[in-house]
Amino acid sequence: MAAIGATQSTTGLPITFVNLSTKHLKAFKALATEKNFTKAASQCHLTQPALSVLIQNLEEQVGAKLFERNTRNVMLTPEGCCLTRSPINCWTTLSTR
Numbered sequence: 001m002a003a004i005g006a007t008q009s010t011t012g013l014p015i016t017f018v019n020l021s022t023k024h025l026k027a028f029k030a031l032a033t034e035k036n037f038t039k040a041a042s043q044c045h046l047t048q049p050a051l052s053v054l055i056q057n058l059e060e061q062v063g064a065k066l067f068e069r070n071t072r073n074v075m076l077t078p079e080g081c082c083l084t085r086s087p088i089n090c091w092t093t094l095s096t097r
Helices: 020-032 037-041 048-062 080-084 087-095
Strands: 006-008 013-018 065-067 075-076
Touching: 020 037, 020 048, 020 080, 037 048, 075 080
Parallel strands: none
Antiparallel strands: 006 013, 065 075
16 A cells, blocks of 8 residues: 555645555556546556446545546546646656565
8 A cells, every 4th residue: 555645636625645555546547647448447457347446436535536537538637637746656656666
């Protein structure tokens, strides 16, 4: 588990991240990068429904919607953009060790 501190969202509200697993961080990074559930799931060696559950669980843990999604597009919300600054850097650090 990676313990992550708190950060400010673009709305000025704090987003707190505690005990996020590296699996959550990897799923978030893949979806933020690919902007496509199927491609991100493949990159994480997961099924698309499993990735969706991980992302929903992550959003529940942080208390914010991280992605805007519809049938054609996946885009980061302002809170999702805020999250990219810390955990993706954290994941990069963890994955190189």
